[in-house]
């Protein structure tokens with residue numbers, strides 16, 4: 001299948017490592033040009049080298065509308081177009097109901113949600129020209145809950161709502177908007193979390209046992225495959241969808 005992504009310019013938040021890093025790499029393999037907003041300089045440099053220069057890192061931690069506006073401007077100055085965006089940057093920061101504070105909750109929601117809107121908003125004029133696509137990376141916690149992480153889950157749920165809202169609003173422009181929902185993906189972020197347990201290996205083995213397909217974590221590349229497909233012209237009639245790439249973790253029978 002030809003994804004027809006050659007020379008397409010895709011803006012990705014958090015695209016230097018983890019899930020975003022795998023998306024950037026797969027785009028490079030498809031001949032596309034990832035422009036990734038991510039402060040992780042070493043991983044970013046490796047990706048730009050891998051792309052033989054046909055990739056760009058914007059080394060900032062996106063937080064404000066100005067950050068997103070500047071990223072769009074830099075992308076346009078260098079490549080003159082935007083064919084798609086992937087809203088991906090985020091972290092499960094454990095601000096709960098009982099042990100959190102209103103201030104920490106507001107900060108967690110802002111940090112995990114607002115830049116999804118900012119990037120889509122500022123990239124929209126360009127996406128209208130290219131009939132580009134938007135992919136929002138959410139989380140199964142938006143559907144299942146997790147406990148102890150109200151801010152992150154509120155943001156992840158809102159990302160799913162915005163996926164449908166934007167899909168509806170952008171129909172006249174043929175801009176498609178979809179969400180990809182990972183559950184358990186072994187990334188640097190996940191590794192840090194596992195290492196907070198007294199016996200990380202044991203904890204990892206317990207989680208693997210709960211994942212129906214293959215009793216293993218989802219690989220970042222498996223999230224990337226779905227994302228890159230959704231960005232491509234092979235997905236031209238898919239919009240407003242929430243796509244679970246989770247080895248059956250969220251929906252299959254608990255006895256399996």
Ligand code: NAP
Nearest residue numbers: 014018019038040061062088089090139184185187188189
């Ligand atoms: P990761 O391993 O931490 O990679 C994310 C990358 O994004 C890192 O390089 C990080 O830099 C960067 N980043 C974080 N916040 C940023 C910001 N505001 N602006 C620009 N760059 C930023 O994370 P991941 O596990 O791949 O997670 C990616 C997405 O998948 C997140 O939205 C997460 O909620 C979602 N997700 C992940 C899992 C999972 O199991 N891993 C499950 C469900 C959903 P630093 O390292 O310097 O922070």
